[in-house]
Every structure is written in C-alpha cells, then in structure tokens.
Amino acid sequence: MIHKEYILQDWSKCVLFKHATPKYSFHIWTAMLDRLSTCDRMLKWNPAIDPVCVLCKEEVETKNHMFFSCAYTSQVWQKLMRGLLCVRYTEVGEILLS
Ligand SMILES: [Zn+2]
Numbered sequence: 001m002i003h004k005e006y007i008l009q010d011w012s013k014c015v016l017f018k019h020a021t022p023k024y025s026f027h028i029w030t031a032m033l034d035r036l037s038t039c040d041r042m043l044k045w046n047p048a049i050d051p052v053c054v055l056c057k058e059e060v061e062t063k064n065h066m067f068f069s070c071a072y073t074s075q076v077w078q079k080l081m082r083g084l085l086c087v088r089y090t091e092v093g094e095i096l097l098s
Contacts, residue, residue, distance in 0.1 A: 011032060015029050031063060036066075038061050038062055038065075039052070040061060053070055056070050056071045058070075
C-alpha cells in the first residue's frame with residue numbers, strides 16, 4: 001500500500017496557517033510529533049554518543065528537558081517570554097508539547 005491515511009492533528013491549524021514562517025512551522029511540527037534530533041533519540045541510532053545536554057551538562061537531552069527543564073534554556077526562555085507575554089507568562093510549558 002503506497003497511500004497512507006494520516007490523522008489530522010487538532011493543533012495543526014495553530015502551526016500551519018497562511019502567514020506562518022515555514023521553518024518555524026516545520027520545527028514546531030517536528031517537536032509536537034517528538035521527532036526532534038534530541039540526544040535521547042539519537043542514542044537509539046548510535047549508543048556511543050554522550051546523551052547529556054551540552055548546555056547545562058546536568059541531564060539527558062530530551063525534548064522536554066531542552067525546552068522546559070534545562071537550567072540554561074530556562075533562563076533564555078524566561079527572559080524572552082516575560083518580555084513578550086508580560087503578565088500572561090507561564091512556566092507550565094510542558095503542557096504545550098505533551
Ligand atoms: Zn540542559
């Protein structure tokens with residue numbers, strides 16, 4: 001069978017819309033499907049790699065670690081999002097990608 005039917009994700013319209021920037025849409029889409037080349041996934045392809053996060057060197061690099069629990073990226077994320085969202089800022093970002 002060549003043609004495969006895919007389930008339309010309910011979040012797809014939030015990622016792919018008329019004026020979306022393709023490279024950001026692709027990155028978010030990939031993250032939502034847990035297909036980013038994070039160290040925990042690359043470890044399956046090559047057991048010889050070091051899976052520890054290169055930014056904080058504290059935990060295995062996973063999608064959720066990279067975006068929400070890494071000490072280094074948390075500081076960058078907080079500074080960026082507090083400036084953009086002001087009072088609507090939340091640190092419960094894991095809900096967004098689960
Ligand atoms: Zn880290």
